[in-house]
Amino acid sequence: MRKRGTVFIFSFVLIVSVLAWSTQEALAQRWCNLCAMDLQKYRLTKYILTLADGSKRYTCSIHCTAIILGKQDVGEVKVANYLTGDMIDVRKVYYLVGSDTKGVMSKVSKLAFVGKHEALEFRRGHGGELTDFDGAIKAANLDMAEDMKMLREKVKKMTQLGRVVAEANSCFACHGTEGKGGIQNPGSKTGYIPAWNSEEFTRHMNSKAKLKEMITAGVTEQMTKDPGRMADRDKARLKMPAWKGFIKGKELHALVNYIWSLRQNK
Ligand code: HEC
Known part of the structure; x- marks a missing residue:
């Protein structure tokens, strides 16, 4: 038995x-x-x-x-x-x-x-x-070299659209204007909502693909595998919403490029 x-x-x-x-x-x-x-x-x-x-x-x-x-x-x-x-x-x-x-x-x-x-x-x-x-x-x-030049121009335009997407979806209400932070989050481990230009953000969001994952699911695969991390998330008053179905396609891609442009050591 x-x-x-x-x-x-x-x-x-x-x-x-x-x-x-x-x-x-x-x-x-x-x-x-x-x-x-x-x-x-x-x-x-x-x-x-x-x-x-x-x-x-x-x-x-x-x-x-x-x-x-x-x-x-x-x-x-x-x-x-x-x-x-x-x-x-x-x-x-x-x-x-x-x-x-x-x-x-x-x-x-x-x-x-x-x-x-x-x-x-x-x-x-x-x-x-x-x-x-x-x-x-x-x-x-x-x-x-030629393609990189063309892509830089494309990304610049995407970044501008991404800012509009961020504003329209009230990301700034929680992450601060231009994602500069400064919003409190009682009960969370740090006590505040992460800024998009902080050092910790650079460490967490180390690829554009991971950023897309975080925005669509509100968590990352890596986070869900860490019970301590998920418990901290549960205790926080404000949680990162999952935007799947609300922001997608070109808008999602533009948003990611905008946030990436604010990130340190891009
Ligand atoms: C209701 C408040 C709220 C709104 C609105 C919100 N977020 Fe968040 N966001 C959070 C919180 C809280 C966290 C921290 C989540 C955690 O660590 O568990 C977070 C984390 C993130 C992260 C990961 C940051 C890191 O350092 O790990 C990204 C990227 C992000 N949000 C993007 C966005 C985008 C893009 C929008 C708008 C489409 C948005 N957020 C709207 C509350 C919010």
Whole structure:
């Protein structure tokens, strides 16, 4: 009987950990780990990178992938087949660089195809140069400076829209004007609502994807795994609301870019 109980508990713990692991995976897959763009929207140009330590990074484009490749030790890289969204090893795909399709995070599109035939077929209608992964990465790196300039301009506009979104949704009522803080929160651990330009904020919200998670769910996956942290949250009079369904798409992305612009050591 005792043994059966132990087996039961063991299986239960195993199932719970697998579930926790899969939801964490799901969250990590939702937004580009670098720029926080929606990976469902960019599923046809998505990448999955496995780093040397075994952890995974999800990106929206070859632009964000090239940035990670330039900084980190990466093992396997998979890319979506542009025609179906199936994830394939980059060593096996053909690329079309510079077709008439709109680029993601770049002025020049770099699309991956599962076979040469598919790539050539697509080229007939849309143009572009046929190459492999190395060729496409080289093109992404060549375009990097120009694309960064374009993206900085885009982010600037997004930031302005994000401020409007923050004001319209009364974020400032709790986080202070421009997120500068100064609002009390009796019962909470610190006694106040975090400011968006504080050092603690920089530590907590260390990626745009995490910011999106916090805004949509009112908590982060990491917080929910820490019972002490959740107990502190329960004791506070004011809680961070979950904005899922209220703020989404472009508005959510703009809001995140606005808050990121206020964050220290961006
Ligand atoms: C009712 C008050 C209230 C409103 C309105 C509110 N927040 Fe919050 N927010 C909080 C509280 C309280 C916390 C701290 C949560 C915690 O640590 O458990 C928080 C935390 C956060 C954090 C994480 C800060 C950190 O240092 O970990 C972000 C990001 C954030 N809020 C963004 C927003 C945005 C964006 C809006 C508007 C769309 C908003 N908040 C509206 C109360 C509020």
